[in-house]
Amino acid sequence: xxxxxxxxxxxxxxxxxxxLRRYLRDRYDFRLLFHRTIPETEPDDEIIVSDVANYExxxxxxxxxxxxIHLGIAISGKGTPRTRYNQMIMxxxxxxxxxxxxxxxxxxxxxxxxxxxxxxxxxxxQEGTRTGGDVMVRPDSMYGVSKAYGEALARHYHDAFGMSCxxxxxxxFPNTDEVNREYETGKNRxxxxxxxxxxxxxxxxxxxxQFGIFYAxxxxxxxxxxxxxxxxxVGWEPQDRGSPSP
Amino acid sequence: xxxxxxxxxxxxxxxxxxxLRRYLRDRYDFRLLFHRTIPETEPDDEIIVSDVANYExxxxxxxxxxxxIHLGIAISGKGTPRTRYNQMIMxxxxxxxxxxxxxxxxxxxxxxxxxxxxxxxxxxxQEGTRTGGDVMVRPDSMYGVSKAYGEALARHYHDAFGMSCxxxxxxxFPNTDEVNREYETGKNRxxxxxxxxxxxxxxxxxxxxQFGIFYAxxxxxxxxxxxxxxxxxVGWEPQDRGSPSP
Numbered sequence: 001x002x003x004x005x006x007x008x009x010x011x012x013x014x015x016x017x018x019x020l021r022r023y024l025r026d027r028y029d030f031r032l033l034f035h036r037t038i039p040e041t042e043p044d045d046e047i048i049v050s051d052v053a054n055y056e057x058x059x060x061x062x063x064x065x066x067x068x069i070h071l072g073i074a075i076s077g078k079g080t081p082r083t084r085y086n087q088m089i090m091x092x093x094x095x096x097x098x099x100x101x102x103x104x105x106x107x108x109x110x111x112x113x114x115x116x117x118x119x120x121x122x123x124x125x126q127e128g129t130r131t132g133g134d135v136m137v138r139p140d141s142m143y144g145v146s147k148a149y150g151e152a153l154a155r156h157y158h159d160a161f162g163m164s165c166x167x168x169x170x171x172x173f174p175n176t177d178e179v180n181r182e183y184e185t186g187k188n189r190x191x192x193x194x195x196x197x198x199x200x201x202x203x204x205x206x207x208x209x210q211f212g213i214f215y216a217x218x219x220x221x222x223x224x225x226x227x228x229x230x231x232x233x234v235g236w237e238p239q240d241r242g243s244p245s246p
Numbered sequence: 247x248x249x250x251x252x253x254x255x256x257x258x259x260x261x262x263x264x265x266l267r268r269y270l271r272d273r274y275d276f277r278l279l280f281h282r283t284i285p286e287t288e289p290d291d292e293i294i295v296s297d298v299a300n301y302e303x304x305x306x307x308x309x310x311x312x313x314x315i316h317l318g319i320a321i322s323g324k325g326t327p328r329t330r331y332n333q334m335i336m337x338x339x340x341x342x343x344x345x346x347x348x349x350x351x352x353x354x355x356x357x358x359x360x361x362x363x364x365x366x367x368x369x370x371x372q373e374g375t376r377t378g379g380d381v382m383v384r385p386d387s388m389y390g391v392s393k394a395y396g397e398a399l400a401r402h403y404h405d406a407f408g409m410s411c412x413x414x415x416x417x418x419f420p421n422t423d424e425v426n427r428e429y430e431t432g433k434n435r436x437x438x439x440x441x442x443x444x445x446x447x448x449x450x451x452x453x454x455x456q457f458g459i460f461y462a463x464x465x466x467x468x469x470x471x472x473x474x475x476x477x478x479x480v481g482w483e484p485q486d487r488g489s490p491s492p
Contacts (some may be wrong), residue, residue, distance in 0.1 A: 055329075083301075086348070090341060094395075098336065123405040136382060139402045148398035149340075149391070156385045159369040 004029050005204065008061055008109075010052055010100060011071030013039050015175035016115060016196060020069065021045075023197030028204075031065055033072065052096030055103075062103040067111040067204055070100045070150075073143075086142050093146035101157050109163070113203050114154050116167040118189070118215065118225070119144030125224055132226035133169075133213035151213060158211040166203040166234070168216040169225075170196065179240040186223030188242030191216050195238040202236040210234070218242040250275050251450065254307055254355075256298055256346060257317030259285050261421040262361060262442060266315065267291075269443030274450075277311055279318065298342030301349075308349040313357040313450055316346045316396075319389075332388050339392035347403050355409070359449050360400050362413040364435070364461065364471070365390030371470055378472035379415075379459035397459060404457040412449040412480070414462040415471075416442070425486040432469030434488030437462050441484040448482040456480070464488040 005028050011017050012032035018039065021030065031046040041047060050057040052072045062068060074088035097114070104112050122140025124131045137148040147167075154165035171189040173196065181190045195218045203212070210233055215225035218238040230236045251274050257263050258278035264285065267276065277292040287293060296303040298318045308314060320334035343360070350358050368386025370377045383394040400411035417435040419442065427436045441464045449458075458479045461471035466489025476482045 086344070090344065094340060095336060098332070102332070134382060136380060137398050137401060138405055139398055140406065142402070145395070145398050145402050149395040152383050152385055152391050152394035152398070155383060156388070156391050159384055160386065 005066035006031060006064065007067050007069055007204075008065040009033065009069045009071065010096075011035075011073060011115070013037050014071055014073075014075075015173050016071050016170065017069075019173075019175050019193035020071075020197055020200060023193060024201060027201065031061065033061060035072065051092070052099060053091045055099045058096075058099040058103040059106055062100075062107045062109055064107070065109055067113065068100060068104050068109055069113045069115075069200060070097065071115045072096060072100075073115070089142050089146045093143070094149055097146075097150045097153060101153050101163075105157060105161055105163065110208055111164040111166075111204065112154065112157070113166045113168065113200055114150055116147045116151055116169045116213070117144060118169045118171045118217075120148045120151060120169060130224055130226065131215075133167075133215065133229050155211060158209065162209045164203075164206070164209045165211050167213040168196075168199060168203075169214065170216045171221075181218075181242045183220055183242050186220060188217060188220035189224075190218055190242035192218045192238075192240035192242075195240050198239070199230065199234075199236045202230075202234040206234040251312035252277060252310065253313050253315055253450075254311040255279065255315045255317065256342075257281075257319060257361070259283050260317055260319075260321075261419050262317050262416065263315075265419075265421050265439035266317075266443055266446060269439060270447060273447065277307065279307060281318065297338070298345055299337045301345045304342075304345040304349040305352055308346075308353045308355055310353070311355055313359065314346060314350050314355055315359045315361075315446060316343065317361045318342060318346075319361070335388050335392045339389070340395055343392075343396045343399060347399050351403060351407050351409065356454055357410040357412075357450065358400065358403070359412045359414065359446055360396055362393045362397055362415045362459070363390060364415045364417045364463075366394045366397060366415060376470055376472065377461075379413075379461065379475050401457060404455065408455045410449075410452070410455045411457050413459040414442075414445060414449075415460065416462045417467075427464075427488050429466055429489045431489050432466060434463060434466035435470075436464055436488035438464045438484075438486035438488075441486050444485070445476065445480075445482045448476075448480040452480040 010033040074092035076085040123138035139145040158165045214230040218240040220242045254277045256279040320338035322331040369384035385391040404411045460476040464484040465487040
């Protein structure tokens with residue numbers, strides 16, 4: 001029996017991180033990064049408490065893992081002023097994402113799965129233009145700009161260092177175990193926990209090295225986003241449905 | 247006679263900044279940002295000494311100008327360690343570029359011309375693939391990644407706030423008054439000071455609002471880069487020649 005892969009997961013207390021811990025626990029070992037709040041974990045989980053903005057801690061955290069799942073982002077409250085929120089984005093989404101990729105490179109970690117967002121191409125969506133993972137960015141927010149930075153970084157680490165990098169443009173992620181939601185036909189924005197976890201699993205098990213930018217969304221988003229490159233590169237298709245059947 | 251436009255130029259002591267001061271002095275008024283070294287200036291020039299990483303100073307510096315020409319970048323010596331240089335890039339090219347765009351937005355400055363680089367798409371060039379301003383980024387260095395960030399930011403400020411933003415992918419810039427250099431036919435990487443200055447002038451005088459990503463290079467780069475979008479959007483074509491005539 002082959003050794004189970006160990007994943008270093010940043011933002012492990014968040015919505016996506018919690019879903020991955022629930023769905024992928026039977027398949028992988030975890031090293032989990034928590035920022036402040038530490039949720040209930042399992043005895044076998046390795047726990048690290050740090051900000052992703054701490055470079056030395058990220059370098060230490062990437063030692064000996066098989067893949068990094070980088071989910072950590074700045075979270076703002078409703079009343080956070082623009083200047084303050086933008087600074088949080090700079091520290092966490094930009095400096096932190098650089099730290100994580102560079103730490104992975106230093107330790108020769110072959111794969112990084114990076115939580116990006118549909119907001120990287122949000123202005124196409126606002127104009128009603130359907131996109132795939134192969135268009136120039138048009139971020140609709142500073143959050144989207146920071147994720148465009150992460151995608152450019154991922155592309156660089158792939159091209160320059162042969163790292164497999166996957167950027168998952170995750171849209172609406174409620175972190176429930178639901179598998180069906182009602183959306184206007186073709187206009188789904190919802191990703192089920194199961195579809196998300198299987199997509200990450202497919203990226204982790206795909207041939208190496210690869211680079212992919214995938215819209216991470218359950219079925220019924222076909223008017224907005226083309227998911228065919230995820231099927232082609234890593235064999236993933238959503239199984240759950242975010243729109244009523246036609 | 248209409249009032250002359252006032253330009254806020256960051257990195258004004260650098261190669262490109264020095265060329266612009268020389269070629270555009272008769273057409274525009276200048277507010278010049280110097281980091282440490284202050285070159286000889288003219289009595290009418292407004293002078294500011296600051297790091298672009300200082301947000302408050304950038305906000306102050308953008309008040310009352312008609313356009314920003316953002317040229318400031320981190321300069322590393324030959325022996326600068328990777329970690330240190332990457333941190334300089336983070337502070338100057340990333341935090342600094344955010345500061346400049348945000349400062350321009352706060353004061354309603356309608357145009358920003360941003361010095362980008364061919365290194366944003368360097369891996370296409372390494373593979374021999376010809377590119378224009380309309381392909382996904384493939385940065386060949388952390389410097390290229392930082393400029394990809396700046397381009398994504400520029401796109402956002404254009405789409406979200408109606409700012410005219412031009413990203414000039416400047417390649418080899420020696421800052422002499424030469425107008426001809428020998429390169430292998432079609433493979434020029436050189437931008438003359440005159441072509442550079444006229445391109446900036448064309449961007450400053452073009453209809454508003456626009457967004458453009460242009461390869462900024464003199465004649466003879468046609469095997470590598472498509473310059474047609476600059477002609478179409480702002481009416482610029484290089485007049486000098488970086489390759490022997492066919």
